[in-house]
Amino acid sequence: MEREERRPVGAAMVVGGGVSGIQxxxxxxxAGFKVYLVxxxxxxxxRMAQLDKTFPTNDCSMCTLAPRLVECGRHPNITILTCAEVREISGVAGDFTVRVRQYARLVDPDKCxxxxxxxxxxxxxxxxxxxxGLSKRKAIYRPYPQAVPNIYIIDIQKCLECVECEEACTAGAVNPFMGDREFRLRVGAIILAPGYELFDASARPEFGYGVFPNVV
Structure with a gap:
C-alpha cells in the first residue's frame, strides 16, 4: 500500500509567548511563514518582562525585550493569541490540526x-x-505598561460587577457577556516554548528557606 502524501501546511504555531517564543x-x-503565537x-x-536586569551583562531587560514585543505585535505574518491554551493536537508532521481554547477577556480587543x-x-x-505581590492592581487591568497586546482584561474572580468600568469606557469595549471560544488551526510545525515556573524553595527544607533570614 502506498503512503498517502500530504502537502505540508505553510504555517507554524509557537506555544509560549516568552522571549524565546517571541524570537x-x-x-x-x-522567513515568510504564517505564525500563530499562543x-x-x-x-x-x-518572565523576562518581569526582570530589571539580565545576567551576565547586567543589561536592561525591557530594553532588550521591548523592540521584540513591538515587532511581534506589528508583524503581518504573526497572529498573537493571548489568554489561549492548546487543547488537542492531531495529524502528522507537516499537517497538524490544533484545537485552541481562548478565554474571554471581557474586554473587546477590537475596541479597547x-x-x-x-x-x-x-x-x-x-x-x-x-x-x-509587591504592588496592587485593579480587577480590570493591563499586565504591565508595555504589554502586547495593549488590551485590558477583567479578573472575573475579583470583579464586583459594579459596572463602573463599563460606564467609564467611552469606546464601549467592556463586554461582561463575552464568552470563551474554541477553534481549530492547521499548521505544518509546532514549536514548544512554555517557559518556566519559579521553584518553591520551601519544598526543600534542608536548605533552611523560610527558617533562616539569610537564605533567599
Whole structure:
C-alpha cells in the first residue's frame, strides 16, 4: 500500500509567548511563514518582562525585550493569541490540526484603546502577580505598561460587577457577556516554548528557606 502524501501546511504555531517564543515567531515570520503565537497569559513577554536586569551583562531587560514585543505585535505574518491554551493536537508532521481554547477577556480587543479610564474608576485592589505581590492592581487591568497586546482584561474572580468600568469606557469595549471560544488551526510545525515556573524553595527544607533570614 502506498503512503498517502500530504502537502505540508505553510504555517507554524509557537506555544509560549516568552522571549524565546517571541524570537522563534519572528524568525519564522521573517522567513515568510504564517505564525500563530499562543500564550496563556493576557500579554506576551513572559518572565523576562518581569526582570530589571539580565545576567551576565547586567543589561536592561525591557530594553532588550521591548523592540521584540513591538515587532511581534506589528508583524503581518504573526497572529498573537493571548489568554489561549492548546487543547488537542492531531495529524502528522507537516499537517497538524490544533484545537485552541481562548478565554474571554471581557474586554473587546477590537475596541479597547488601552487608555486606562476603566482601570482608574475600578474600586477593587488586589495583589499584582506581575510584581510578585509587591504592588496592587485593579480587577480590570493591563499586565504591565508595555504589554502586547495593549488590551485590558477583567479578573472575573475579583470583579464586583459594579459596572463602573463599563460606564467609564467611552469606546464601549467592556463586554461582561463575552464568552470563551474554541477553534481549530492547521499548521505544518509546532514549536514548544512554555517557559518556566519559579521553584518553591520551601519544598526543600534542608536548605533552611523560610527558617533562616539569610537564605533567599
Amino acid at each position: 522563534a515567531a519572528l524568525d519564522l515570520a521573517d 500564550e496563556r497569559q493576557p500579554a506576551i513577554g513572559g 484603546r488601552g487608555c486606562g479610564e476603566c482601570e482608574s474608576v475600578c474600586p477593587v485592589e488586589v495583589k499584582d502577580e506581575f510584581n510578585e
